[in-house]
Amino acid sequence: MLRKIFTIMMAVLLSSTVLFGQAKKPTIMIVPSDNWCLTNGYMQVFDNEGKVTKVPDYKKALQENSDLLLVISKINELMADRGFPLKNLESSLKTLEANAAEDAMLMSKEGGELNESPIDKLKKVAKADIWMQLTWTVNTTGPKKSITFNLQGLDAYTDKQVAGASGTGTPSFTAELPVLLQEAVLSHLDNFNVQLQNHFDDMFANGREVILRIMTWDTWDYDLETDEFGDDELGFLLEDWIADNTVNNRFSTTDATQNMMLFEQVRIPLYYERNGSQRAMDTRRWANGLMKYLKDNFEIESKLMMKGLGQAQLVLGGK
């Protein structure tokens, strides 16, 4: 009897996994905008081959500006309450530093060090799928103060603004800046979330919008205009595969030369089936299908690289 109950329970659990596979959840992180960092003096200036370049110094901003910390903490708190906890910028920066220190000291028993290519080093930055970019300015009219608040949700891969909320609060004679900031967060975050929810709804209905870059190694004997692989040039064969493997064949070819192709607004499905169950799909897994297609049909070797949930790069002509 017990075995029967156990079998039934397992069957129910398995079937619910098959029916209700969960999509990969995007990570969101709040960062102060470049504009805010520049206005408040949190920029690092360096000489980039003769050109003066300014980049935001998030660490300094978080260490020195309590108002920024308050706003980030308030938004984190409210988002966690909505069942969508965010990645914390300060913790991410600390983890990166700690990992870098540990990696530098790590050694195998045989005295070997960790493998790290220049590209691995470049990729060691705080990452998120959606950036919540924050800007505020304090407006002063005589003794009155008000806050103009701007929150932008930016997709890290498509560079599209997927959500936003902005506005100026009611001027106040007495309220202090932290109080005005809290009020601004409380009055804008719900509207921001409505737009974010619309973005997610669109994703569930039409697939995840991602970017695919195709490149070629200069050691490769062919290029994307080669027509030896089928009834058309390789570039068009690639387009055909993408059309067949996107939701409603939706994608745009933004750029195409003999050496590279850029596909934008590529709508990939959220799930794929494996061993009878639905699993969440990301761009790497999806582009892996293209990599296999090229190898199986045309014996083209390629190297697949990823950037978060929404961008993949495939370099043809070798690993």
Place this chain on the structure above:
Amino acid sequence: MNRLSILLIICAIFSFGTISAQKGQKKADNETNEWRYEVEVVGVGKQGTSQVKVWTYSENPETATNQAQKNAVHAIIFKGFPGTGGQQALARNPNIEQEKQEFFKEFFKDGGTFQKYVFLANNGVIGPGDRISMGKKEFKIGVVVSVNVAGLRKNLEQAGIIKGLSSGF
């Protein structure tokens, strides 16, 4: 006039009052369903709450005060609060009221669940400029109420009326 007649007259007066109040309430409910109310944001309340002024049309200030609470919850679910510090409607499907008719009938009945998420500010005292005569038998009455939007949203999410931000992930 004997005692029985006096008793009958008193009973008639009371029952007339009750019928009239019921009629007023029914009229107010119909007007809520027909979206005949106005809402403006007064301020951001404590975390998760919004303070709004609801303008309700009624012959009776008492009915207007009670109905203001229902109208405020109705507004944030279906219409949103306009203006600075305003909010968009919790339900993003414009047909949700018809699709989930049974749920909302129960939710908005007198003493229904909606009451858990709204309360009168200043004990429902109507400000001096918030009682506007609209004709012989009607007033437009402004009442300030606080709506627990966060709690209301959670209730609707749990009931499957609206989707949560992380649903599907």
